[in-house]
Amino acid sequence: MQFLDEIESHVPALRRYARALARNADRADDLVQDCIERAIRKQALWKPTGSLKSWLFRILLNLYRNELRTARRHGEHVPVETLLVEPAIAPAQPGRIALAEMARAIDALAAEQREALLLVVLEGLSYAEAADVLAIPMGTLMSRLGRARAALRLATGAGDEPRLRTVK
Amino acid sequence: MTPSPFAIDTDALHAFADGQLPAEQRAAVEAYLANHPEAAALVAGWQRQNDALNTLFAPVASEPVPQRLSPHRIAHAARTDRQRMLRNVAATIVVVAAAGSLGWYLRGAFWTEEGVADRLMDNAVGAHALYVREKTHAVEVAAGAPNLMSWLSNRIATPIDAPSLSDQGFTFVGGRLLPGAAETPGPAAQLMYENASAQRVTLYITAALPDKKEVWKLENRNGVEAYYWSSDKVTCTIVSDLPEAEIRQLGQKVFQQLTWRRDFSKTS
Numbered sequence: 001m002q003f004l005d006e007i008e009s010h011v012p013a014l015r016r017y018a019r020a021l022a023r024n025a026d027r028a029d030d031l032v033q034d035c036i037e038r039a040i041r042k043q044a045l046w047k048p049t050g051s052l053k054s055w056l057f058r059i060l061l062n063l064y065r066n067e068l069r070t071a072r073r074h075g076e077h078v079p080v081e082t083l084l085v086e087p088a089i090a091p092a093q094p095g096r097i098a099l100a101e102m103a104r105a106i107d108a109l110a111a112e113q114r115e116a117l118l119l120v121v122l123e124g125l126s127y128a129e130a131a132d133v134l135a136i137p138m139g140t141l142m143s144r145l146g147r148a149r150a151a152l153r154l155a156t157g158a159g160d161e162p163r164l165r166t167v168k
Numbered sequence: 169m170t171p172s173p174f175a176i177d178t179d180a181l182h183a184f185a186d187g188q189l190p191a192e193q194r195a196a197v198e199a200y201l202a203n204h205p206e207a208a209a210l211v212a213g214w215q216r217q218n219d220a221l222n223t224l225f226a227p228v229a230s231e232p233v234p235q236r237l238s239p240h241r242i243a244h245a246a247r248t249d250r251q252r253m254l255r256n257v258a259a260t261i262v263v264v265a266a267a268g269s270l271g272w273y274l275r276g277a278f279w280t281e282e283g284v285a286d287r288l289m290d291n292a293v294g295a296h297a298l299y300v301r302e303k304t305h306a307v308e309v310a311a312g313a314p315n316l317m318s319w320l321s322n323r324i325a326t327p328i329d330a331p332s333l334s335d336q337g338f339t340f341v342g343g344r345l346l347p348g349a350a351e352t353p354g355p356a357a358q359l360m361y362e363n364a365s366a367q368r369v370t371l372y373i374t375a376a377l378p379d380k381k382e383v384w385k386l387e388n389r390n391g392v393e394a395y396y397w398s399s400d401k402v403t404c405t406i407v408s409d410l411p412e413a414e415i416r417q418l419g420q421k422v423f424q425q426l427t428w429r430r431d432f433s434k435t436s
Contacts, residue, residue, distance in 0.1 A: 007239040012229040020225040040243050102220040121218045122225050142179050152217050
């Protein structure tokens, strides 16, 4: 039962990540449920030497990507009313990013950039863990992160900071 | 330029923004940013992005987790599903086996014995009523014709000879081919006999039924006696308006000859 307890401890994070990816509470929880079922079914495939958390996120990501592929094949559209939070206050202070704007910007990111950025920023995974979950080299992770942040900056109009010159 | 113990490149700035640097490297980047406002603004922008993303999505993790996402519950459901499936499979096997045996049993009890016997007796009685009245066309092929019995034997798919009933005063008149029943391997042969007072007896013979069971029946139908039996060799229904005792006697004779003396062919 220890295995189940350990899975249980990761469920809140899995829900959070799934919600940020899928942008729909029910779809996100469906993904998490599938992920848990799969993890339990494939328990034998999990090597206790690896991190259970990374394994769970990998399963979740695969399910999410499969779903995306299916949705694309069927020409499905993600409903717009799934926008999570409309900020109650107008985007007041300069430099602060309007949340609705950010939500839209996140949706507009390339999937691979969104997956990488959310693992690091939202889930607080170390770069090494994130690269492990995504099964990509660290350099690839860093470049996805960089491109994601640049795209967000443009999309949220917070691009008024001066450009970074090559830093030695 | 602040001297740095490691290369402060873009990756280091990302790591700084994401809080992934050890303390002394963090201090080095802070010192660097203090002297590089452009880089500082960039990093500050990233951190605002981080804040916005966390404001948007982090609260999800503190929401109460719905019951359906409990791993214990899911594991339990999976176990129950498996058990239920196994139980269903087992139950299905039992039901199919039981239904099969019951069907087999019923097949013996109702279908062959009652159904087929009844239909064959009906056929025999019907054909008897139809042809015993005929004077000149009572039979299709007269008793004296060559190959009469080999023809009938071939058609009904079982070898038969016309039984001799001369001891009872009956002469073989001849035979004809008639439809059998769905269960009989072929059609039926009707053999007609006649005594001195022009009383007639017909035998309605088919090849044995698939179950080859021995069944006896004597019934009065439509004013005539119908004496049916089936064996592993043939089914035969004797039809006549003779008294029951006489029919039984005839029946014995016919049965003996059809069953045991099939090979003596003297009649045709």
